[in-house]
Amino acid sequence: MITGMQPRSRGATQVHSSITEDDSSASTVTIGSYLATRLEQIGLKHHFAVAGDYNLVLLDQLLLNENVRQVYCCNELNCGFAAEGYARANGAAACVVTYTVGALSAFNALASAYAESLPVILISGSPNTNDLGAHHLLHHTLGTLNFRYQLEMARHITCEAVAITHTEEAPWLIDKAIRAAVRNRKPVYIEIPCNLSAALCSVPGPRAALMDFPESDPASLDAAVDAARTLLRRAVRPILLAGPRLRSYGGVNAFLNLAEAVGCGVAIMPGAKGFFPEEHKQFIGTYLGSVSSPGCSELIESADAVLAAGPIFNDYTTVGWSAQPAVNKTIHVDPDRVHVAGVTYNDVFLSDFLAALAQTAKNDPRNATTVIEFQRTRLECAQPAMAEPDVPLSRAEMCRQIQDIIDPNTTLIVETGDSWFNGFNMALPDGAKFEIEMQYGHIGWSVPATFGYALAAPGRRIVLMVGDGSFQLTAQEVCQMVRLKLPVIIFLVNNRGYTIEVEIHDGPYNNIKNWDYAGIMGVFNSTDGDGLGFRAATGKELASALNEALAHKTGPTLIECLIERDDCTRELMEWGSRVAVANSRPPQCA
Ligand code: DPX
Ligand code: MG
Numbered sequence: 314m315i316t317g318m319q320p321r322s323r324g325a326t327q328v329h330s331s332i333t334e335d336d337s338s339a340s341t342v343t344i345g346s347y348l349a350t351r352l353e354q355i356g357l358k359h360h361f362a363v364a365g366d367y368n369l370v371l372l373d374q375l376l377l378n379e380n381v382r383q384v385y386c387c388n389e390l391n392c393g394f395a396a397e398g399y400a401r402a403n404g405a406a407a408c409v410v411t412y413t414v415g416a417l418s419a420f421n422a423l424a425s426a427y428a429e430s431l432p433v434i435l436i437s438g439s440p441n442t443n444d445l446g447a448h449h450l451l452h453h454t455l456g457t458l459n460f461r462y463q464l465e466m467a468r469h470i471t472c473e474a475v476a477i478t479h480t481e482e483a484p485w486l487i488d489k490a491i492r493a494a495v496r497n498r499k500p501v502y503i504e505i506p507c508n509l510s511a512a513l514c515s516v517p518g519p520r521a522a523l524m525d526f527p528e529s530d531p532a533s534l535d536a537a538v539d540a541a542r543t544l545l546r547r548a549v550r551p552i553l554l555a556g557p558r559l560r561s562y563g564g565v566n567a568f569l570n571l572a573e574a575v576g577c578g579v580a581i582m583p584g585a586k587g588f589f590p591e592e593h594k595q596f597i598g599t600y601l602g603s604v605s606s607p608g609c610s611e612l613i614e615s616a617d618a619v620l621a622a623g624p625i626f627n628d629y630t631t632v633g634w635s636a637q638p639a640v641n642k643t644i645h646v647d648p649d650r651v652h653v654a655g656v657t658y659n660d661v662f663l664s665d666f667l668a669a670l671a672q673t674a675k676n677d678p679r680n681a682t683t684v685i686e687f688q689r690t691r692l693e694c695a696q697p698a699m700a701e702p703d704v705p706l707s708r709a710e711m712c713r714q715i716q717d718i719i720d721p722n723t724t725l726i727v728e729t730g731d732s733w734f735n736g737f738n739m740a741l742p743d744g745a746k747f748e749i750e751m752q753y754g755h756i757g758w759s760v761p762a763t764f765g766y767a768l769a770a771p772g773r774r775i776v777l778m779v780g781d782g783s784f785q786l787t788a789q790e791v792c793q794m795v796r797l798k799l800p801v802i803i804f805l806v807n808n809r810g811y812t813i814e815v816e817i818h819d820g821p822y823n824n825i826k827n828w829d830y831a832g833i834m835g836v837f838n839s840t841d842g843d844g845l846g847f848r849a850a851t852g853k854e855l856a857s858a859l860n861e862a863l864a865h866k867t868g869p870t871l872i873e874c875l876i877e878r879d880d881c882t883r884e885l886m887e888w889g890s891r892v893a894v895a896n897s898r899p900p901q902c903a
Contacts, residue, residue, distance in 0.1 A: 371438055389410045552613055
């Protein structure tokens with residue numbers, strides 16, 4: 314997979330490609346073929362697509378490259394989310410849609426990729442270049458003569474948006490966009506007119522040109538490392554906190570090295586679950602203010618130095634602005650700058666900073682105070698007891714059984730809703746992974762994202778926890794898991810409504826129409842699919858469905874878990890009430 318912001322040499326060698334860099338036997342290729350080669354060069358084995366007449370020739374061109382397989386989605390929102398999920402496992406992704414009717418739906422998923430720092434390349438077909446100056450009204454547009462609006466809209470949700478209008482410019486513009494995505498770990502947009510996809514342009518150059526990561530400013534890096542080292546050395550009770558941006562910006566390994574060099578307690582933010590081994594002796598839990606895992610928030614809040622690597626402190630993660638380490642004791646490591654006790658060091662990249670600080674910290678005495686305190690004060694949580702097999706299924710029993718199937722090869726994907734909190738409480742053995750879309754929080758994200766992730770990680774056991782309300786947004790993408798025979802296990806939590814919203818602010822709008830979720834698999838199977846659907850109303854039924862799911866390798870298994878509407882986590886209730894208070898603050902007088 315591709316990882317972000319690696320030093321120059323490492324970044325270039327991590328890409329897998331079957332392409333030889335100096336294959337210059339032909340001097341021209343089609344623009345579509347150029348694009349396909351570039352996608353292959355940055356490590357993609359698949360791209361996602363929904364067909365439309367503005368992109369059909371482009372899709373033909375992309376099909377000619379057999380190393381980057383074309384995968385279809387039911388709609389463009391799902392197509393974008395499938396790519397977003399693929400990028401989580403593979404490091405980058407691409408999706409191809411048609412003009413406006415397709416692209417505007419995909420924009421929502423592209424915004425998710427922006428918020429979650431994932432390099433997703435959205436490619437949209439667009440009108441024939443001859444129509445631009447010919448005063449032609451075109452289908453799939455706003456019915457005006459303006460064909461620039463899509464590009465302009467894309468600029469707000471990408472780090473680079475380009476529209477190809479001439480063949481000669483195509484290589485430069487395609488490279489400009491792809492390089493920006495790879496460097497910045499953000500989505501980009503490329504618009505290709507329908508009559509240019511098969512037009513000729515120059516052959517692609519070496520892939521290294523796409524992977525030239527910028528380096529930190531040496532003086533700024535040294536100053537930031539010195540300041541951070543001083544703060545950590547002076548601290549009696551230092552803590553390290555892993556944040557959600559750590560992986561995107563290539564800092565996971567350096568963070569582990571730093572943690573071991575400093576020797577202190579290490580917590581994770583919920584969006585960083587899986588970025589630090591939970592079985593590590595320095596691990597002290599998940600920090601989420603008053604709903605942190607036992608013993609964790611007390612240590613963070615009483616620490617005198619907190620190094621937060623790639624954190625996102627928003628209203629949700631600070632639990633309605635009630636929990637955030639004080640600036641004067643925080644080393645806040647952003648993707649491209651570092652703040653030490655309120656002083657900002659610009660042009661310092663996260664992976665460079667963590668690696669340099671780890672190297673320096675090895676020369677300092679280790680400080681295990683917060684680890685020792687955690688071990689002294691932690692509450693030993695009792696393993697939840699198995700429920701009576703025939704009593705109605707509870708959330709706790711559902712989670713107990715899901716926990717049992719999480720092995721080192723599992724990726725647990727959790728959707729917005731109480732599935733977040735159920736997921737936070739799961740213990741991850743070393744090797745297990747966790748995916749969450751906590752910054753953007755678009756319900757329905759998880760179904761197509763799981764589809765994309767499963768394609769990119771074929772050897773892993775993929776487990777999804779998704780609520781009924783979320784599932785109703787993007788349910789049809791399960792049919793693509795059926796189509797490609799992906800053995801994903803889906804726990805569909807049917808609590809008859811938007812329970813998280815019930816906890817924040819209840820009303821009739823939180824009730825949803827019930828579906829026959831288990832039965833939906835028959836619809837998707839039709840005559841040729843092999844998905845399984847089960848409904849579990851008791852622990853015994855869940856255990857039996859789970860056994861079938863684990864043995865089933867030729868398609869997804871959906872297990873509808875029937876839960877009482879108000880059977881939610883304690884953490885959701887506490888978090889929901891605090892977020893509700895923050896949301897309802899009256900306007901401040903000037
Ligand atoms: C909404 C949310 O059933 O989960 O566990 O029952 O809450 P829980 P469900 O999937 O319901 C989800 C629901 C309606 N959020 O509780 S979290 C508002 C919302 C959003 N994204 C979009 N629309 C509305 N987050 C696209
Ligand atoms: Mg629900």
